[in-house]
Amino acid sequence: MTTLSVQNPTLADMAKLRDPDGNVAQIVELLDQQNEIIQDITMQEGNLPTGHRVTVRTGLPAPTWRKLYGYVAPNKARTAQVVSNCGMLQARSTIDKKEAELNDNQAAWRMSEDYAHIEGMNQEFAETLIYGNEGTAPEEFTGLAAHYNSLSAESADNIVDAFSGSGGDLTSIYLAVWSPNTAFCMSPKGGASGLKMEDKGEQTISDANGGRMDVYETVYSWDVGFCLRDWRFGGRIANIDVSDLATIANAQKLINYMIDLEERIPNLGAGRAAFYCSRTVRTYLRKAILASVSNQLTYDTVAGKRVLAFDGIPVRRVDKINHAETRVV
Numbered sequence: 046m047t048t049l050s051v052q053n054p055t056l057a058d059m060a061k062l063r064d065p066d067g068n069v070a071q072i073v074e075l076l077d078q079q080n081e082i083i084q085d086i087t088m089q090e091g092n093l094p095t096g097h098r099v100t101v102r103t104g105l106p107a108p109t110w111r112k113l114y115g116y117v118a119p120n121k122a123r124t125a126q127v128v129s130n131c132g133m134l135q136a137r138s139t140i141d142k143k144e145a146e147l148n149d150n151q152a153a154w155r156m157s158e159d160y161a162h163i164e165g166m167n168q169e170f171a172e173t174l175i176y177g178n179e180g181t182a183p184e185e186f187t188g189l190a191a192h193y194n195s196l197s198a199e200s201a202d203n204i205v206d207a208f209s210g211s212g213g214d215l216t217s218i219y220l221a222v223w224s225p226n227t228a229f230c231m232s233p234k235g236g237a238s239g240l241k242m243e244d245k246g247e248q249t250i251s252d253a254n255g256g257r258m259d260v261y262e263t264v265y266s267w268d269v270g271f272c273l274r275d276w277r278f279g280g281r282i283a284n285i286d287v288s289d290l291a292t293i294a295n296a297q298k299l300i301n302y303m304i305d306l307e308e309r310i311p312n313l314g315a316g317r318a319a320f321y322c323s324r325t326v327r328t329y330l331r332k333a334i335l336a337s338v339s340n341q342l343t344y345d346t347v348a349g350k351r352v353l354a355f356d357g358i359p360v361r362r363v364d365k366i367n368h369a370e371t372r373v374v
Contacts, residue, residue: 053087053223053224053225053316053317054087054088054089081361081362081363082171082174082319082321082361082363083167084361085221085223085317085319085359085361086174086223086229086230087223087224087225087228087229087230087316087317088229088230088231088232088238088239089225089229089230089231089232089238090231090232090233090234090235090236090238091129091131091231091232091233091234091236091270091272092234093128093233093234094233094234094235095130095131095233096128096129096130096131096186096231096233096270096272097128097129097231097270097272098126098127098128098129099126099127099129099272099274100124100125100126100127101124101125101126101127101274101275102122102123102124103123103124103125104122104123105122106120106121106122107120108120129186129187129231129270129271129272129273130179130186130187130270131186131231131232131233131268131269131270132173132177132184132185132186132268132269132270133184133266133267133268134166134169134170134266134267134268134269135264135265135266135267136162136163136165136166136264136265136266137162137262137263137264137265138155138158138159138162138262138263138264138265139248139250139260139261139262140155140158140260140261140262141258141259141260142247142258142259142260142261143259145261155261155263159263159265162263162265163240163265166240166265166267168364168365170267170269171363171364171365172365173185173186173188174188174189174230174271175188175189175190175219175321175363175365175366176188176190176191176365176367177191177271178190178191186269186270186271187271188271189219189221189271189273189279189281189321190217190219190281190370192273192276192279193219193276193279193280193281193283193373194371194373195373195374196373196374199276200276202277202309203276203277203279203280203281203306203309203310204280204281204283204373205280205281205282205283205302205305205306205309206283206284206373207282207283207284207285207298207299207302208284208285208286208289208295208298209284210284210285210286210289210372211284211286211372212286212288212289213369214286214287214288214368214369215283215284215285215286215287215368215369215370215371215372216285216287216322216323216325216326216366216367216368216370217281217282217283217284217285217322217366217370217373218281218282218285218299218302218303218306218320218321218322218326219279219280219281219282219320219321219322219366220279220280220281220282220306220307220310220318220319220320220321220358221278221279221318221319221321222278222279222310222312222313222315222316222317222318223316223317223318223319224278224315224316224317225274226274226275226315226316227274227275227278227279227315227316228271228272228273228274228275228278228279228316229271229272229274230269230270230271230272231269231270231271231272232268232269232270233268236268237268239267239269240265240266240267241265241266241267242263242264242265243263243264243265243266244261244263245261245262245263245264246261246262247259247260247261248260248261248262277309277310277311278310278311278312278315278316280306280309280310281306281373282299282302282303282305282306283370283372283373284372284373285299285326287325287326287368290325290326290329290333291329293332293333293336296329296330296332296333297333297334297336297337299326299329299330299333300330300333300334300337300355303320303355303356304356307356307358313358318358318359319358319359319360319361320355320358320359320360320361321361321362321363321366322360322361322362322363322366323362323363323364323366323367323368324362324364325368326366327353327360327362330342330355330360331353334355342354342355342360343357
């Protein structure tokens, strides 16, 4: 059972609030089974029809050491406005009407056939949440990697250069602290949160030669974006050379890198904190910690599920984190 957090709602929480008939909630649960990151993300409505605008503090006012009868110079904080945009993800499922009518429970059968489309959107969302970049793909939203992609940027304070890897099989471990004040996903202002299913019912489609066929059509759409409101509450262990992890000594270095990144977060209790890595990296990490004298890896039971955690922080598997990342310099 999901515990509803009014202050920091997950995608599943928002779906259950927005959709009383349960359709969207059911789909979110299907996504949750395939992609662990869905369990963590904070979801909220944006303040723009196309996304969300936030004001971030870029500088603090300088105080003055004064003496008797000395003056205090006026000063003020510096701020900037940042807009995070949403992307529009959509899929259409068409099923031959005759085939659908051959099944006793037509609605359930159509849903089972549509599952491939839902899984495809799930994987696309996960990949964009990590690697999306509006600079190279304007129709997407910008994800975590693009926020931590330069060792000379301000956010470099939260990038750990692991091994200084330079091979052709580089990957990363990402960390995010999810909350409305740190990092969250959003829907456009006035829009639905999460995957939306629209049953178009019976439709007639044509092929290139004018042939016609009756089908049942379902449209799935997901208008969603990502906002990193405060880069200090996220980070990246970059330049991990996957082939090097086969050596236990190198794999054990990941433990120290994860501690390094934890210590760069101002307050891990500011939201839901979680690490994200590929299946291969998580496998090596488990082996490394098991070989270590100090075992910081635990399994906790949360809502009936076994959750892998490092130092109390969940370690989530995201299959869309690849092993062909560009080296962060």
